[in-house]
Structures are given as structure tokens and as C-alpha cells.
Amino acid sequence: MTSQRSKEAHALARRIATPIKCRAPIDPTDPEVTPPPDAVPADRAELAHNNNDGGLPRFYLDTVVVCRDCGKEEIWPAERQKWWYEVAKGNINATAVRCRACRHKRKHSRPSECCLSHCFPARFSNCFAMRV
Numbered sequence: 001m002t003s004q005r006s007k008e009a010h011a012l013a014r015r016i017a018t019p020i021k022c023r024a025p026i027d028p029t030d031p032e033v034t035p036p037p038d039a040v041p042a043d044r045a046e047l048a049h050n051n052n053d054g055g056l057p058r059f060y061l062d063t064v065v066v067c068r069d070c071g072k073e074e075i076w077p078a079e080r081q082k083w084w085y086e087v088a089k090g091n092i093n094a095t096a097v098r099c100r101a102c103r104h105k106r107k108h109s110r111p112s113e114c115c116l117s118h119c120f121p122a123r124f125s126n127c128f129a130m131r132v
């Protein structure tokens with residue numbers, strides 16, 4: 001019996017074992033770049049809410065985030081980036097700045113904030129909580 005949480009923990013452990021920081025920086029907006037095998041393709045139609053002259057990504061890659069609050073390094077998985085930008089309609093220039101634990105702590109330390117803002121940032125663009 002393997003729970004979903006356990007599967008996610010194993011997937012994360014595999015990703016952490018991969019030396020992401022050792023990779024040369026890859027520009028996912030560059031049309032000349034060949035996406036690495038672990039890239040998650042972007043759906044540009046779902047990114048149309050962004051009015052971005054800098055170009056939209058063609059794919060997402062796992063990214064290391066150093067938490068602004070606790071300093072811990074955490075992977076922002078490519079699949080979660082895709083969800084954030086394409087499903088939740090997050091701004092393409094927004095990136096994760098806190099680890100999951102600190103995001104959770106922060107979110108639940110403000111009882112007056114609407115939880116929907118976390119899931120649907122485009123509808124709650126004035127809400128502070130949506131700025132990842």
C-alpha cells in the first residue's frame with residue numbers, strides 16, 4: 001500500500017537527488033533551446049492571460065527555491081509551475097518565494113484571508129496571499 005503522499009515524497013526525493021543546480025541555465029522562452037527530457041511542456045493557449053513581451057515559456061523545469069522566510073531550499077516542481085501558470089492563471093512573472101511549510105503557515109496565520117485567492121489568483125488579484 002503506497003499513499004499519494006508517499007509517492008510524492010519519493011518523487012521529490014528523486015528530484016532532489018538530481019543535481020538541478022549543476023545544470024547550465026536554460027531559457028525556456030528561447031525557441032532554439034531543445035527541452036531537456038524532464039521538461040514539462042507548456043500550453044501557450046493557457047498562458048494567453050499574460051500580456052508579456054518577454055516571451056512565454058515553451059516548457060517548465062523543476063526549479064530550486066530558497067525560502068524567503070526560513071532559508072530552506074525546496075524544489076518548485078515543473079508540474080506545479082504548470083498548474084500555477086496555466087490552471088490558476090498566475091502571472092508569468094510571479095515565482096515561488098517560500099517553501100510549502102512557510103506558505104501553509106502564512107496562509108493559515110491570516111484567518112481573514114480568503115482561501116480561494118490561493119487557488120484562483122486571477123480572480124483575487126488584489127489579495128496579498130496570491131503572490132506565492
Ligand SMILES: [Zn+2]
Nearest residue numbers: 067070099102
Ligand atoms: Zn520556509
